[in-house]
Amino acid sequence: MVEDRDIILKAENISKQYRLGLVGTGTISHDLNRWWSRVRGKEDPYLKVGDSNDRSTKGESEYVWALQNINFEVKRGEVLGIIGKNGAGKSTLLKILSKVTGPTTGEIKTRGRIASLLEVGTGFHGEMTGRENVFLNGAILGMSKKEITSKIDEIIAFSGCQRYIDTPVKRYSSGMTVRLAFAVAAFLEPEILVIDEVLAVGDAEFQKKAIGKMQDISQGEGRTVLFVSHNMAAVKNLCTRGILLENGEIKTSGTIEAVLNEYQRISKSQGNYFVKESKKDFYIASVKIEDSNNAFYSNQAIKITIRVGKNNEDIKNKFLLIRVLDNIGQVLFSLEKALKDKDDNYSLVIPKETLVKGSYKINCIIYHPAVAQYDNIEECCGFDILNNSNAFSHLETFNIGKMYVSSKWLN
Incomplete structure (x- = not known):
């Protein structure tokens, strides 16, 4: 163990490699190659191959490094x-x-x-x-x-x-x-x-x-x-x-x-557009924050368009849930829509002067209540709110939370 008595756990050069599509890290022939390398005092030949754990790119190797040099x-x-x-x-x-x-x-x-x-x-x-x-x-x-x-x-x-x-x-x-x-x-x-x-x-x-x-x-x-x-x-x-x-x-x-x-x-660098393909029964195919360079003024409405992919025709009791999160992942509010037979595209609008100045993220979920969750895309898009509205400008020096609720005083 390490000399410093205050250190209770130490990870040294931890890496983990998997072979895609199989249980374990290889075949019998690969295991034999590894064993023969050890017998000869040579380095494991498969440590020199494998793609990084980047799911956004298509790899060339059948090996992938889930962890490297931790x-x-x-x-x-x-x-x-x-x-x-x-x-x-x-x-x-x-x-x-x-x-x-x-x-x-x-x-x-x-x-x-x-x-x-x-x-x-x-x-x-x-x-x-x-x-x-x-x-x-x-x-x-x-x-x-x-x-x-x-x-x-x-x-x-x-x-x-x-x-x-x-x-x-x-x-x-x-x-x-x-x-x-x-x-x-x-x-x-x-x-x-x-x-x-x-x-x-x-x-x-x-x-x-x-x-x-x-x-x-x-x-x-x-x-x-x-x-x-x-x-x-x-x-x-x-x-x-x-x-x-x-x-x-x-x-x-x-x-x-x-x-x-x-x-x-x-997280913010992901931009205002997310897209993917999947073999799931129902999945989030794309999410787009319309007409955005990732920033809105507080007096602008925000339009979000979601495309749902389907590999199963039975959409009864399936729902799309959109959650808006703040910059540390707290859910501020949610919007839900029942999926329909003939619709793949769903749009919603967050009204102007709803969110105060700050950074926000979108979480999209497709689920059957109390039965199954089909897809969950966390932080798929991000955007910023910039103040330019009379509803907010005079409150800049105060912490007024994340959302502004319009109200009517009775006296």
Whole structure:
């Protein structure tokens, strides 16, 4: 382990390579080539090939680097935020840190136990009750039955699953499963707690409760938290330091403010037009902010056009949801439209003098309520609002929030 006693986790030259279209990283012949290279003391021949993890370009190689040359250290009691767009390599990195999968190159050095909450129900056995799963997960973490017993009442109370704790978890909702899984991970006192976006499954009350618990863990108990989220407000409030991943590499690292500022900068550079093709039943084919150079005055209406792609004719009970987010990912408001048989293009207008000066992003979702989510394009377009309206100009020196609501005084 490293000499600095304050450093509890260190990632050295971590890279992860996958072979596209297959389980694992290669075929038997490729594995034999790798083995023969090791026997001869030569470098792995497949480390010299492979495309970067850039989903916006068409690669030439059957290999892709999900991560490349990742180096960082985490100190005891630190809360490290790991952010980046979908496909940047965040979940792959957390799986390597949690030893769910191994790196292709490099090494993870840690002091102490790691507890991971990466996916709903990870490590839970569906046929076992919630109580039995608490003991199972505690045993996996290396705790004795006595230690687990001393904590189980706190775990059950925090999770809010008291009524169902002796019911098999296969009958739990995803939210209940996350509640119990987080309680187990947090209360069984690992030195390092690794948490992915899975907390987004829980309701708002539980998310607030979980963030409060993570703050207690790091500040009060001196334990370390690695946190991945698309909720930039939660990252800003919780984390002390950050890492921004882009195409499998570290784009920047440092204070959470500096990392969030860089994330906002590259998010805005996406422009006012998004387009893609997909084999999904229903998907967002394009999003365009009309007549924009990515900037509007506050007295201008904003027109957004979305094209829906269909590979399935059954659009009954399918909806398009548009969410407008601020510069740190908080949802300001949402607009919904039922999909129609004969329509592929849907347009909406955000009225003038709705948004105040600042930077904003669009999130588009196609879903069947309580059944399925078909597509979710986060931060597909960005735009700025510039003030030039009498409704705002005299309020420049005040924090008036993100939206201006016209009202009528009664006296």
